[in-house]
Amino acid sequence: MANDLPDRRVHAVFQDGGEIVRYDRAGKWWYERDDYRRQLSLNEAVQFVSDESQWNRGVPGGRTFDSRVARKLEGSRRMS
Numbered sequence: 001m002a003n004d005l006p007d008r009r010v011h012a013v014f015q016d017g018g019e020i021v022r023y024d025r026a027g028k029w030w031y032e033r034d035d036y037r038r039q040l041s042l043n044e045a046v047q048f049v050s051d052e053s054q055w056n057r058g059v060p061g062g063r064t065f066d067s068r069v070a071r072k073l074e075g076s077r078r079m080s
Helices: 042-048 063-079
Strands: 008-013 019-023 028-033 036-040
Touching: 008 042, 019 042, 028 042, 036 042, 042 063
Parallel strands: none
Antiparallel strands: 008 019, 019 028, 028 036
């Protein structure tokens, strides 16, 4: 999806073209694809991310998201 809104930040991208985004003004997390959009809690957004995702670490507004994703991915690597 095009990042044409100034307060829209893409934090993760998936193989199906979906993205985890956060809108700075509203502070809301969303899963978005061209044909679908769903609001998420921070915890749900973290659960979407896996080793196969493109995680955009360091995007403004995502410090808590980044730390939780890092913890989740580190834990999944230890289990495998």
